[in-house]
Amino acid sequence: MAKPKIKRVVLAYSGGLDTSIILKWLAETYGAEVVTFTADLGQGEELEPARAKAEMLGIKPAHIFIEDLREEFVRDFVFPMFRANAQYEGLYLLGTSIARPLIAKRLVEIARQVGADAIAHGSTGKGNDQVRFELSAYALEPDIKIIAPWREWDFASRTALIEYAEKHQIPVPKDKRGEAPFSTDANLLHTSSEGKVLEDPAEETPGYVYSRTIDPESAPDKATVIEIGFEKGDPVSINGEAMSPATLLAALNAYGRDNGIGRLDLVENRFVGMKSRGMYETPGGAILLVAHRAIESITLDRGAAHLKDELMPKYAELIYNGFWFAPERELLQGLIDKSQDLVTGRVRLKLYKGGAYVVGRDSPHSLYDQDLVTFEEGAVAYDHNDASGFIKLNALRLRTLAKRKKREAKG
């Protein structure tokens, strides 16, 4: 099928080999002028080499977009998600999922700015990321053309790709010639690894796969205690020092890394239908989840807390599946955000060899009432006799059922 003509396309460009090949392939296949977008989401790589490489590959300087999105990423995506205590399939902290909508949003915005009619990304046809990029982009710009080269091109093997690169004067680093033993995705929230050496879920993740955390067994023998300050559900300080969102998450990452916290070896269900096995390192996020639950535990009413718990699996699934910009995610977010109005206070944690343990929490808005729980009955309006009526009426329907059973057993 003949490709439709594309005038200008904004490519999510990492500066690496694969997206460089995509850059050339887009120009060649679609006759398109390529605009590159490289974002710093805290993946821990220099971005300037991406600029140099894009220039070398013929991109006009005005068409090279390099942006530091770390603060926006943490403030508008990561923290809102943590307000929900979101964990996909009970465990995964959604580190990759949450980055995609932001990249898609910037791709679309840049496309508008430079008058591009298409965007392109380097995600493969078997993963969730293609879905997340594209659903986000379509939700923001319904008529955008989206190009996913991995779904379109005919390269039958890694070798064919390398040949194409060499033919087009794209430098090929030595270690990229063969198959990588695993692939990674990284941002300020996490690093994920999957593929090849991880493909057998019966086999332990090799030690060299980990890059963001020290092995718990190698972590310090002495625990570290930190205090995280929260305001309206978001962390705002560590040990009393106020920090911006990205700075704070980076600091938590450092604590997590040093203490071997946040490793997760998981077999998960992809939206596209198959199971996959991944390894996640979310050092700061793992700490944040524990702390956020703790501050909620004293500031959130049971009704609100249980409602949030019931809605969480759906909310997490929406983010995992790429529906960040869907009305149902936004409606749930509104509810979650509103619940956080008084989720303010401090949580003290002990970090030790892979674990994060709550050792104290307090809040000016605490709903915990020592007088109510103390065994001695005090001035407080708790009458033990109330419990009797409470139980009796809760039991009424169960007793009615039991009577039916008895009656029918006799009959």
Added chain:
Amino acid sequence: MAKPKIKRVVLAYSGGLDTSIILKWLAETYGAEVVTFTADLGQGEELEPARAKAEMLGIKPAHIFIEDLREEFVRDFVFPMFRANAQYEGLYLLGTSIARPLIAKRLVEIARQVGADAIAHGSTGKGNDQVRFELSAYALEPDIKIIAPWREWDFASRTALIEYAEKHQIPVPKDKRGEAPFSTDANLLHTSSEGKVLEDPAEETPGYVYSRTIDPESAPDKATVIEIGFEKGDPVSINGEAMSPATLLAALNAYGRDNGIGRLDLVENRFVGMKSRGMYETPGGAILLVAHRAIESITLDRGAAHLKDELMPKYAELIYNGFWFAPERELLQGLIDKSQDLVTGRVRLKLYKGGAYVVGRDSPHSLYDQDLVTFEEGAVAYDHNDASGFIKLNALRLRTLAKRKKREAKG
């Protein structure tokens, strides 16, 4: 109000001071013949002293019931609950909650056997346990009379209680004269502690409160690897050795204890309406949860897995609130049990200083298909182009929304 006359009452009797006082108080207040029931749920105490004490307090030998319920407890209560990955408020493994229905069931059965018209328990009027005991008992025997002395009697202080004990020749151990610094509940699944020294949630749990687990910092410096075998969602073996339910849980407890696993310091919302702070030690249960999720991850379809995740908070809340014998818990249990038909296989875990990490899982029924996820497209029926259509139709409603927004922005 004059007490109604009770002929015979079955008391949940621990052999300790408090339930001994209750024993006498029941006899005196209601003129009732007291039948004692003491169960071994794995709380780690000798039961024969309870027999001796009951006899000493005047109970007829035929009216002293002492039973080892450990296997029934684990097989019919603990394991079914773990099939659901149940955690109340995201964290609590429900160790106390799950023991109450079984005790209530036996109280009712013994009441029928000995012709008693009432049962009695030693739970206070501020906690959840009274609710759990009584809802369970009413659900099984709708016209049973239930006596909760702590809600009825007039003892205004610990001193008054002690005086009553002494007046009735009940031996008072020295360490029971004053207020306990904290109270505990224990069974094969867990030990919980609450009260006094734990009442300020801003303060760290003192080290002496822990009784079931070694401090992670004191745990061995070398990790322990174990393999748990599952059949239909339940653990059946450790390191290839088949074990009965209670034996297996005890073995997991030993692993957990030695490696400092399963401590939880929590502020939770009681069913009776207030927040309370407790400390839980669930060494074997914490390991089991991780392992069960892992075996499910390769054997359960996404549809079934997500349905379970969505229902879990409600299921956990039902158990926490005491509705074990309610139809909705039983209906959910049926669904959960059915989902476990093929949840069979093995999980390998590394246990290390407070953490339990999955290092491998396999199953004869695995749904994980290496061919489907491998990056190279193989013989398998996964066509990259399918992803394009999948995304397009999932995006359709989002694009329609975006078009409305554009149209209206213009208007």
Added chain:
Amino acid sequence: MAKPKIKRVVLAYSGGLDTSIILKWLAETYGAEVVTFTADLGQGEELEPARAKAEMLGIKPAHIFIEDLREEFVRDFVFPMFRANAQYEGLYLLGTSIARPLIAKRLVEIARQVGADAIAHGSTGKGNDQVRFELSAYALEPDIKIIAPWREWDFASRTALIEYAEKHQIPVPKDKRGEAPFSTDANLLHTSSEGKVLEDPAEETPGYVYSRTIDPESAPDKATVIEIGFEKGDPVSINGEAMSPATLLAALNAYGRDNGIGRLDLVENRFVGMKSRGMYETPGGAILLVAHRAIESITLDRGAAHLKDELMPKYAELIYNGFWFAPERELLQGLIDKSQDLVTGRVRLKLYKGGAYVVGRDSPHSLYDQDLVTFEEGAVAYDHNDASGFIKLNALRLRTLAKRKKREAKG
């Protein structure tokens, strides 16, 4: 038990016999100064007689509060609830439930204004209304004293009550001497009837119980067509004529009454634990529900619509159980309200002998796109081939399951 001394109590006073007896009983029993509060919620009774009667019973004019709350009732309670399409147990439009929080709110506010330390209501000890009144009052004023005479006093029979009335010079209308054949509750949204002649659910509701609607069989033989205009989820006009909330609901009630719409004979589950049988007439509400669903059907995205449908049972249950002022109801309301931003447009309905049928709906914000559904493929971006990929990926996990089944059947 001796009654605590009450200084001043605000009574929800209807002017009828029962609340007049309560008035005297409160004064006598608690030595309290009674303040009466009578609200017009559209129950269709004159309020001035209540004033005269209160005065006659010795209440100071400054302590007689009579208020027309119809607009507030409909605007701030009824309409917000209808935004959710709330139906308890699939059918009941919550007409009684939704009135209680407003009355409780005014009782509390008046108590503050007049310096009362208590409020009192005339609900019995077996129903839901006592719960709704009291939960609402406690949520607004945690230390308020609430008196529910029906739970407290000793009148053993209707006769004893009448005697008390006569002894205290309370006029007893002839038809109130004996047991009423049924009791009713009415407001602008509905009339409910229950008790005595309705107590056998096997027996048809006698015709004389209905008071708000014509029997469908007696309704006009010709259908009536009306058009309801909506803005942000609320009805704002009928047949093009803008109306205030209460005026509009009254107008819908007239349409409903004339066409025999909104009768419901129901056995429902009370919060206090038993089943009860009631008969409801909600003429305008029944029409409104149909119309609201219709305007949502073209303006709400599927994601938002299905989320609302999933949350509705819980939302309805919260209102039924009296948790209007609970955080979880408020959080859900926020979500629901937000979803209604573009639920604006017009719905045409045919009303005929008990039924309300949608015959047309349109909206400036319609998401219905004729081009997308037409069988002929048009300029629109719907590619039939997309469906193939969509199905394939949705089927992937089902095929993986089927392969497992086949494999194991062979094995």
Added chain:
Amino acid sequence: MAKPKIKRVVLAYSGGLDTSIILKWLAETYGAEVVTFTADLGQGEELEPARAKAEMLGIKPAHIFIEDLREEFVRDFVFPMFRANAQYEGLYLLGTSIARPLIAKRLVEIARQVGADAIAHGSTGKGNDQVRFELSAYALEPDIKIIAPWREWDFASRTALIEYAEKHQIPVPKDKRGEAPFSTDANLLHTSSEGKVLEDPAEETPGYVYSRTIDPESAPDKATVIEIGFEKGDPVSINGEAMSPATLLAALNAYGRDNGIGRLDLVENRFVGMKSRGMYETPGGAILLVAHRAIESITLDRGAAHLKDELMPKYAELIYNGFWFAPERELLQGLIDKSQDLVTGRVRLKLYKGGAYVVGRDSPHSLYDQDLVTFEEGAVAYDHNDASGFIKLNALRLRTLAKRKKREAKG
């Protein structure tokens, strides 16, 4: 793209023009031997003409499958669904959705029987039915090849289709030459209509579209009363006469038709992403829903009933989307079926001009207890004072919240 060679294909064949064209097109395009399958699901058409036509089009007699599936359809698909009170988007009784899995199942079974490697259906590429057919087929036979000619062929217009028919000696009825003003799908549960004259949701459905029900305005002026007997959640008799499932549903359809019951004009959200407008006639189903809710109302405990209500939207969505054979639908079905164990009894209904009204229900397993609800307190164990404690403890958290608010307002 060259079509893969198909040896033998089983076609869902109605005998009409469109599936006859498909028959020829399959033979021509794929060189496939076509096997026809025509099912009687109660659509109200003779099936023998389909046989004659298939023979005329060259199908071998042994390859013409004509089956009466009405009993299986109602017993194994319709009734199980009604046990859940399933309504998609609050209103649609899923009449089309529920028929597809059965047809797909028989297509797959016949394919196995005749050694076919493919199945084919006549659903278009824009609707839900393609999804339902194909998901069901894949779930039963993971490697089946499915051909959906409407997604594949190149006919650009109705005219082109007719030309193809004439070229291949397929008789073209006069009324099929042009576009149909609307299309229909019918089975024993319902008739749906959509397309063309229904495409503007602002316009009333023309009278001639209705085929299964009398206009309520033309229905008898006198109400009809019927009694439906239920066993374990399924209807088993009418007016005391036991009937097979299909016979019973047909009888209910006749009652519904005569009284103008079960019309629904709806804009719904398709799984494939767009909104569509349809008109449904479900005469017997509409009656059955009312009756089933009524028998549940007296036999089902609140806990079970509310759990069912909460799960219903998801269950209905699964059926609508085609996931009948998915594990999550099967798990939910198990729960629903189990809940129906004692849903046995009788419901009396008044049918009148579009409405079905409950006028009585009774059951040997009724949980409705007249003694519990009667205003006079009887021998029954309901103590009004219990309500006080019940309310107090339910209010505790709300009061704690209110105290926080007060405290902070002051601060």
